[in-house]
Amino acid sequence: MNSIHNRLKAIEPILSLIMAMIGLATTLPYIIYTKQEGEEYIFDIMIIIVFVALAGAFIYLYLIKKNILYLLISIFVFFHFVVFPFCYTFLLNSNPNNLKIEQDILQSEKSNQYLLVRKIYGKSNIVKQRVLNDLIKNEKDFINLTQEKISENQMFILSNYIVISTFRTIDRGGKHPPEPINCFNIYKKNGSFLLSVNADIDYINLKNLLISEIANLKDLEVRKNKAIDEINSNKFWSYKNVLPYSMNIFITSNLVPKSKIANTIFFIHNIFIFSFLLTMIISYVHTIITNKENAT
Structure with missing residues (x-):
């Protein structure tokens, strides 16, 4: 023993x-x-x-x-x-x-x-930023909706876009349990997909969420350009x-x-x-x- x-x-x-x-x-x-x-x-x-x-x-x-x-x-x-x-x-x-x-x-x-x-x-975040800015500028009723007024699988038919609210589960790995988050899929009027916005933060209204997403996209574009510059300079x-x-x-x-x-x-x-x-x-x-x- x-x-x-x-x-x-x-x-x-x-x-x-x-x-x-x-x-x-x-x-x-x-x-x-x-x-x-x-x-x-x-x-x-x-x-x-x-x-x-x-x-x-x-x-x-x-x-x-x-x-x-x-x-x-x-x-x-x-x-x-x-x-x-x-x-x-x-x-x-x-x-x-x-x-x-x-x-x-x-x-x-x-x-x-x-x-x-x-x-x-991704290819480019500029187009996505333009879509979100267009929504903020021209869809006042939509962007002023609060989190409580949005339900799952709700469809919003807007002037130039179709937005579908849904939920999806994200697995963050490790000991973090899978968690559902609200997701907004944005399409053109002809049905072609443009982008998704994940509501992984608490937001007052959709305008608040879209502004936060634009900031994230700008940050991604800066990091992407920095990475490309490093490749071009062999670093x-x-x-x-x-x-x-x-x-x-x-x-x-x-x-x-x-x-x-x-x-x-x-x-x-x-x-x-x-x-x-x-x-x-x-x-x-x-x-x-x-x-x-x-x-x-």
Whole structure:
């Protein structure tokens, strides 16, 4: 019984790490929902969690088995797959001239970023703002309706638009229970869909809600334009974009250091890899020799 208890106590840190990872994974969808640009970083976070957990597992093995190889592998995983990719990401985003990137790779990554921006922010929010401003300006009776006077599946036939009030359930992820919110779907008179306005805030009347939505759309447009400017200036890099090219940075010309600081980090990275391989070889040879001596 004491042996089982000791083993359970030994793996307690690993179980705590796994539970923390599960908690983070279930909370991330809510972060993404509340901050649309957060979607870009979920994969970064998940990949980092995997590598940190892997490094932690090797440290755990080192503490249990007292084998220096496990400690070396843990250090290698953490620095090679987490620290140095972050360094290269910082260098690229601070000044793209720090590192030279092959044109095929650059154009491919930029194309993917343009698609991602379009996915997150949509084509354009200008048209949506015009529709909402038109409603505020020309539909006085409609925009003065209060929350209490609007029922589910109620249809409003206006001068230039058709508005249908409905409810939809939003799952915010994690421990947050699904919640119904009032939603206004706005159509042209011919039935073509224009936009939806979610009433996820308490509003005095529809005018108050539409003004808030216009402010949100303006903010989205500003962030969208900022993201496009970053792509155009080649400052769009994230951890997950850089990682595949930094893993084999020494045997390819995908990333070539150009500035002083880039060359310095590149040199340190080289020394780190060389030292790791040399230490691994020496440690492995030492283990073989020790085992042979013990056998005799």
